[in-house]
Amino acid sequence: MSNPLFSDQVLSHVNRIEVYQPGKPISELQREHNLFRISKLASNENPLGSSPKVVKAIQSELMNLGRYPDGNNYYLKQALADFLQRDVSQIALGNGSNELLEMAARAFAGSGDEIVYSQYAFAVYAISAQVVGATGVEVPAKDWGHDLAAMADAITERTKLVYLANPNNPTGTFFGKTEWEDFIQKVPKHVIVVLDEAYTEYVTDPDYADGLDYLDAYPNLLVSRTFSKAYGLAALRVGYMVGHPEVIGYINRIREPFNINHLAQVAAQTALTDQAFVKKTVELNQQGMVSLMRFFDDMDLEYIPSQGNFICVRLGESAPQVNQALLAEGVIVRPVAKQGTFAEFLRVSIGLQKENSHFMDALRKILSRSA
Ligand SMILES: *Cc1c(COP(=O)(O)O)cnc(C)c1O
Numbered sequence: 001m002s003n004p005l006f007s008d009q010v011l012s013h014v015n016r017i018e019v020y021q022p023g024k025p026i027s028e029l030q031r032e033h034n035l036f037r038i039s040k041l042a043s044n045e046n047p048l049g050s051s052p053k054v055v056k057a058i059q060s061e062l063m064n065l066g067r068y069p070d071g072n073n074y075y076l077k078q079a080l081a082d083f084l085q086r087d088v089s090q091i092a093l094g095n096g097s098n099e100l101l102e103m104a105a106r107a108f109a110g111s112g113d114e115i116v117y118s119q120y121a122f123a124v125y126a127i128s129a130q131v132v133g134a135t136g137v138e139v140p141a142k143d144w145g146h147d148l149a150a151m152a153d154a155i156t157e158r159t160k161l162v163y164l165a166n167p168n169n170p171t172g173t174f175f176g177k178t179e180w181e182d183f184i185q186k187v188p189k190h191v192i193v194v195l196d197e198a199y200t201e202y203v204t205d206p207d208y209a210d211g212l213d214y215l216d217a218y219p220n221l222l223v224s225r226t227f228s229k230a231y232g233l234a235a236l237r238v239g240y241m242v243g244h245p246e247v248i249g250y251i252n253r254i255r256e257p258f259n260i261n262h263l264a265q266v267a268a269q270t271a272l273t274d275q276a277f278v279k280k281t282v283e284l285n286q287q288g289m290v291s292l293m294r295f296f297d298d299m300d301l302e303y304i305p306s307q308g309n310f311i312c313v314r315l316g317e318s319a320p321q322v323n324q325a326l327l328a329e330g331v332i333v334r335p336v337a338k339q340g341t342f343a344e345f346l347r348v349s350i351g352l353q354k355e356n357s358h359f360m361d362a363l364r365k366i367l368s369r370s371a
Contacts, residue, residue, distance in 0.1 A: 013111075013133040020123055024332050035330040039355035042332040044169065044199075044310045046232030047351040048284065050267070051277040054233070057270040058263050069262035076260070076269045080240055083272050084212065089245040092252050095259045097198060097226040097239025100251065101163070102128045104194045104222060104241070107250045109134040109160040116154050117163040118146040120171050120342055122196060125163035134160070144304050144312075144342075145173030148183040155191060162187065165196040166211070167203060170336045170347045172306025176207035184218055192247070194222045198239075199308040201230035201278055202285055208307070212242060219244035222251075229309060230278050231271040236264040285309045288350035295360045299367065304345070312336060312345040319344050322366055329362035 007015060023042030030038060073093050081088045094100035101124050109115055111133035117125040119141040129136035137159070139151045146164060155162065167174040175183075187193055195211040211223035222243040228234040238260055241251060260268075271277070292311055296303045302314040315322045323335050323346055337343040348359060 011133065013130055017127060017130045020127060023334055024327075026332070029327060029330070029332055033328060033330070037358065038330045038332065039351060039358040040332045041310075041349040041351050041355060041359055042334040042347075043234070044229060044308065044349045045234050046229065046281055046309075047349075047355060048232060048277070048281055050232035051271055051274040053274045053277075054267045054270045057266050061263055061266050064262065067262075069258050069260065069265060071257045073260055073265055076238075076265045079269045079272050084242060086212075086215075086242060087245070090215070090242050090248055092241045092243075092248045092255065093260050094224075094239045094241065094255075096228060096237040097196065097224045097241070098124055099237075099259065100224050100239050100241040101125070101194060101196060102131060103251050103254055104192065104224075105129060105132045105134065105161060106254055108192050112158065113160040114156060114158045115161045115163065116151055116159055118151060118165075118168070120144055120168070120337075121146070121163065122165050122169050122198075125165075128163075141171075143173070144171045146175055148175055148179050152183050152186040155187060159191050161192045161194060163194050163196065165198070166209065167199045167307040169198065169308060169310070170312060170334070171304050172308045172311055173304065174203065174205060174208055174307040176205070177209045180209035180214075184214060184221065187220065189220055192220050192222060193218070194224060196224050198224070198226045198229055200225060202282055202309050203307045204286065205307055215242060215244070219247065222247060227268045227271055230281050231268070232277070232281065233264070233267055233271060236261075236267050238264045238268040284352070285350050288353065288356050291353075291356060292348065292350065292360070299364070310334075310347050310349040312347045314345050316344050318370065319346055322346065322363070325366040325369075326359070326362055329358075329365070331359045331362045333359070 026038050026040050077088045077091050080091050105128040109132050113134045114137050115129040115134045116137045119138050126136045137154055139154045197211055215221055222241050224241045226239040296313055304312045334347040336345050336347050
């Protein structure tokens with residue numbers, strides 16, 4: 001960048017923010033390597049795309065782009081309320097759940113406040129704390145996952161909000177009912193707990209603690225979910241948050257009036273009606289997960305057991321080189337850290353069978369070359 005002109009004017013906490021690094025887009029790799037076959041396993045997207053019903057529903061709305069969308073998201077909220085067995089007053093919608101995660105910080109925390117989250121948690125939590133000028137308190141992970149007991153201990157009088165991801169991205173780890181219940185009981189009633197369940201549809205472990213079951217007992221709990229992953233609508237940006245009507249009301253006050261565009265509302269509402277698509281997505285994910293774990297076992301590679309649609313595999317200090325070599329083979333995966341032991345891992349999203357095979361063949365080839 002050229003000499004900064006406004007570094008004295010920009011808020012210092014904004015100046016310190018490191019820009020979120022998204023997964024490499026397919027078109028970028030195509031430009032760089034002139035590759036024909038590319039498998040993008042970098043952003044935990046749905047490899048099946050989205051439900052054909054959604055595509056049809058959007059197509060029939062293409063003549064209605066001249067008017068503003070319904071700012072109250074009436075039909076989508078109603079559909080969600082029915083689906084979740086909740087009242088519409090308990091639901092807020094976001095331009096992706098990402099926006100809701102940040103709105104929670106904007107509504108409840110500011111300069112001088114603390115926001116608690118785990119080491120190796122979703123990068124957006126630290127960014128959201130920085131955006132509002134709050135102090136981010138990162139609690140060391142345990143076995144790559146959230147150490148909920150330590151997180152409860154990290155709460156002080158200055159803590160306004162805690163972010164939790166269950167399952168967590170990028171590690172794929174999850175926490176069970178006992179650990180969760182111990183935690184939420186210990187959290188002071190005035191501290192907002194944002195439980196990010198972006199991957200809840202993929203979870204197979206019966207000990208998983210579903211946040212919705214705890215909303216009635218804990219008015220300080222907000223559960224966020226998304227249409228970006230199992231519903232396959234990442235491009236359209238729709239997420240939702242469920243909580244106590246008063247807390248949801250505060251989120252809605254700072255929401256931009258038209259944050260969910262019309263096509264996104266129609267798409268999400270239709271996507272909810274196609275649970276068969278979600279089921280197919282989850283089944284494909286389970287098959288892919290099993291074949292990747294088997295492959296890692298065969299190759300003697302360590303991995304972090306995952307409840308999401310992705311898995312982290314340990315490649316040691318040469319992980320960045322392996323990543324580059326995978327790119328040269330047309331496989332995009334995700335480096336998860338720049339330094340420390342976690343940088344020895346790469347995160348691989350579960351794709352279609354042929355994409356998973358592309359990855360496995362490429363990795364086998366790369367590792368046999370360096371052996
Ligand atoms: C993908 C993801 C989200 C969802 O992001 P959207 O903004 O809804 O697309 C939220 N939290 C975690 C942990 C994620 O991995």
